[in-house]
Amino acid sequence: MEIRRYTFIALIIIVLIGVVVVVGKSEVSPGVIIVSMIATTIAVATPLTLGALTGVFCERAGVVNIGIEGMMLASAFFGWFGAIYMNTILKMGAFPSLIIGVIIAVITGGLLGLLHAVLSVTFKVDQIIGGTVINLLAVGISGFLNRQLFFEKGSIFGGQVPHAPGVLPRLHIPLLGDIPVVGTVFEQQPITIAAILLVIITHYVLFYTRWGLRTRAVGEHPRAADTVGINVYRMRYLNVIIGGLIAGLAGAYFTLESVPSFEPLMTNGRGFIALAAMIFGNWSPFGSWAAALVFGAASALQINLQFFRELIPPQWAFFQSSAVVGMVPYILTMLIMTGIIGKTRAPAADGIPYEK
Amino acid sequence: MTTILELKGITKQFPGVLANDHVDFDLKKGEIHALLGENGAGKTTLMNILYGLYKPDSGELYRDGKEVSLNSPKDAIAIGIGMVHQHFMLIPVFTVTENIMLGEEKLKNAVLDRNGVSAKVGELSQKYGLEIDPESFVEDIPVGVQQRVEIVKTLYRKAEILILDEPTAVLTPQEVEDLFRIMRELTSQGVSIIFITHKLKEVLKIADRITVMRAGKVVGTAIPSETDESHLAAMMVGREVILNVEKEPAQPKEDVLQVIDLKVNDLRGLEAVRGVTFSVRAGEILGIAGVQGNGQTELVEALTGLRQSTGGKVVLQGKDMTNNPPRPIIENGLSHIPEDRQRHGLVLAYPVADNLVLCNYYLPPFGVNFVMQNKAIDENARKLVKDFDIRTPSPFVPTSNLSGGNQQKVIVARELSRPVQLLIANQPTRGLDVGSIEYIHRQIVNMRGKGVAVLLVSAELDEIMSLADRIAVMYQGKIVDIVDTQKTTKSELGLKMAGAQAQA
Numbered sequence: 001m002e003i004r005r006y007t008f009i010a011l012i013i014i015v016l017i018g019v020v021v022v023v024g025k026s027e028v029s030p031g032v033i034i035v036s037m038i039a040t041t042i043a044v045a046t047p048l049t050l051g052a053l054t055g056v057f058c059e060r061a062g063v064v065n066i067g068i069e070g071m072m073l074a075s076a077f078f079g080w081f082g083a084i085y086m087n088t089i090l091k092m093g094a095f096p097s098l099i100i101g102v103i104i105a106v107i108t109g110g111l112l113g114l115l116h117a118v119l120s121v122t123f124k125v126d127q128i129i130g131g132t133v134i135n136l137l138a139v140g141i142s143g144f145l146n147r148q149l150f151f152e153k154g155s156i157f158g159g160q161v162p163h164a165p166g167v168l169p170r171l172h173i174p175l176l177g178d179i180p181v182v183g184t185v186f187e188q189q190p191i192t193i194a195a196i197l198l199v200i201i202t203h204y205v206l207f208y209t210r211w212g213l214r215t216r217a218v219g220e221h222p223r224a225a226d227t228v229g230i231n232v233y234r235m236r237y238l239n240v241i242i243g244g245l246i247a248g249l250a251g252a253y254f255t256l257e258s259v260p261s262f263e264p265l266m267t268n269g270r271g272f273i274a275l276a277a278m279i280f281g282n283w284s285p286f287g288s289w290a291a292a293l294v295f296g297a298a299s300a301l302q303i304n305l306q307f308f309r310e311l312i313p314p315q316w317a318f319f320q321s322s323a324v325v326g327m328v329p330y331i332l333t334m335l336i337m338t339g340i341i342g343k344t345r346a347p348a349a350d351g352i353p354y355e356k
Numbered sequence: 357m358t359t360i361l362e363l364k365g366i367t368k369q370f371p372g373v374l375a376n377d378h379v380d381f382d383l384k385k386g387e388i389h390a391l392l393g394e395n396g397a398g399k400t401t402l403m404n405i406l407y408g409l410y411k412p413d414s415g416e417l418y419r420d421g422k423e424v425s426l427n428s429p430k431d432a433i434a435i436g437i438g439m440v441h442q443h444f445m446l447i448p449v450f451t452v453t454e455n456i457m458l459g460e461e462k463l464k465n466a467v468l469d470r471n472g473v474s475a476k477v478g479e480l481s482q483k484y485g486l487e488i489d490p491e492s493f494v495e496d497i498p499v500g501v502q503q504r505v506e507i508v509k510t511l512y513r514k515a516e517i518l519i520l521d522e523p524t525a526v527l528t529p530q531e532v533e534d535l536f537r538i539m540r541e542l543t544s545q546g547v548s549i550i551f552i553t554h555k556l557k558e559v560l561k562i563a564d565r566i567t568v569m570r571a572g573k574v575v576g577t578a579i580p581s582e583t584d585e586s587h588l589a590a591m592m593v594g595r596e597v598i599l600n601v602e603k604e605p606a607q608p609k610e611d612v613l614q615v616i617d618l619k620v621n622d623l624r625g626l627e628a629v630r631g632v633t634f635s636v637r638a639g640e641i642l643g644i645a646g647v648q649g650n651g652q653t654e655l656v657e658a659l660t661g662l663r664q665s666t667g668g669k670v671v672l673q674g675k676d677m678t679n680n681p682p683r684p685i686i687e688n689g690l691s692h693i694p695e696d697r698q699r700h701g702l703v704l705a706y707p708v709a710d711n712l713v714l715c716n717y718y719l720p721p722f723g724v725n726f727v728m729q730n731k732a733i734d735e736n737a738r739k740l741v742k743d744f745d746i747r748t749p750s751p752f753v754p755t756s757n758l759s760g761g762n763q764q765k766v767i768v769a770r771e772l773s774r775p776v777q778l779l780i781a782n783q784p785t786r787g788l789d790v791g792s793i794e795y796i797h798r799q800i801v802n803m804r805g806k807g808v809a810v811l812l813v814s815a816e817l818d819e820i821m822s823l824a825d826r827i828a829v830m831y832q833g834k835i836v837d838i839v840d841t842q843k844t845t846k847s848e849l850g851l852k853m854a855g856a857q858a859q860a
Contacts, residue, residue, distance in 0.1 A: 216449075216450075228460070229428065
């Protein structure tokens, strides 16, 4: 079953990469295209991977989180604001400013996680409504503050967007990064590398530690956990907050690692695609990552096809339109969510508030 | 024998109910002390107090003569009390080992020590004769084995006092035998057991002492050798109960239901009913006996139109109803008391009145030209609540508020108040108390007296033996034999149920 799922995922990725190779091979060697596609895939999958891990922590503990999108958006804004504030007002160096920005983003995510926990665990609000509240709140607050802080006359930045401190630098990994051609795959920025490490850590925590066993227990059968002395509310609170912290890191990716700017609504549905990746990955960290890579590959296809626009044969002209290629990730989401790849299984108590 | 546990004057008040009223209870080392009472008598409340889930309003608790106060299950576990809940507290997707260690995890270098716990589980299961495979997933093992996992779970926490809450409700007769063997093994090694039940036969068979509760009070204590079923039943219910159903000899007439070589697949697409042929005549009760999971569920679903059959014929009152949807079958005279009353028999969120017209709401007088006639529905509800003695504050409360016995009465009232020719009753008394069982049995016999054909499916052999005129034994999707109740014995049927005689 699981083998089928991963084979299917690998197949889609190969097809997506293959398309770019076929189009671009007359100008660039296939090896270079493949390496570049893989590197881009891993990088652009980062917010999806992190968002999916957020979902894994929350839902394994029995709390549905559709507020990942909002958590990411708010964190992207506050992280970016923090970095600029440090850099422009406090005259801090670019790199320390970025680091503080990341920390602020992570804390923002954690606080929104706390809000979600208060709503869904303590007040037992319908968790879909709770998540929607967070999404709306994030859109409103980031849009409003963005206008007030940067574009209003008399604001702290004097009515214009100051020069941003740039983005987090690529890290050079010794040995792996030194391999010719293939080495570029490993030349990634810090949040991307953190995301991959978090996949491994989450898997380990969930399936090999006491914390993980108890987390899964409260997500499957909270009363059973309660009768053996596990504090269901505490476990759910902490896991939702951990999820929020990870969503905060995903938010930082948008404004501190990918591009050095903030746009209203810039997360552009990726919180929801992350949720789809989590479901497609059957609520497991590695499965979620693999699914995130599929969506990453679809985005990489879009990015790379732009370089080769002129090479697209005339009978495929509609592929030149970025609107068409840009749809690929969303069409893939819908296809995958129809369940063509067998059944997934949510934690049994997912979304159900626990009444003592 | 020393007294290891004593409860004195336990009182617990819930809004509107005095669940426990100055209850005294004690337990001696190595004994099986049965706590007997109807649903709602206060047994479970008392045990939840003993397990630290509720705090009593007043009263004291002594463990080995010392007063203790319990604020959570953790406290109860700490003084050696373990509870096996009626609805198992197991996580289906976890392994047996993971379930047992949850909350008391053993770690090795900060990582779960699955092998260590697994070995310990093996040791415990050997010591007490509880066969379980530590590596298998709980969802893959039968209910009886899951119960053993629950028992090992308490032993792993070093329990010396074991509370078993209605442990036989979910078991097949063979599994009950197994459980009793395990209980004796446990007590012989010094474990004491509180056995909560409302089944009289079991109490007499296994208990050393019996305490009977009614309406929150202890009404008396008895020793099995000095009492009998009817005496205990009277103590439980507070009046004389007729345990044996009195009925006239059957006067069967024409065939109402004919089933010819019927084949049905189960949910997984495997053949669950493998060609059965029988008929039920007007004015008789045909019982279907068999261990659960031998195709009875699928057979009933096919007869009632809830599941498509893959071959054969169902003829009701001379009309071929094979693979018809439920409505035409109902209109042709079927009434059905389903196996799972909460999932298939009722819409729990609906008021009692609406549940009482679920089959015929669209027909006058209840529905006229697409409009529900609330007056008629209300009148119908008031009448049926009175006639069938449904205990509800009003016909307009959600059906989920009623006790299990009264929910079942709602179904019985709905199904038997219509003009019917065939009654299919699947496990009609499962989980009910003595009073309700007596009532429902009487209703079924009354229907037979009125010339209705009755098909009774039950896992309780006693129930089948006392009600049915003929008994069909099902084993692995086939009817092994159809016998006259008068000409057979319980042990003979038991053998057939276990597949001893594969040919009819």
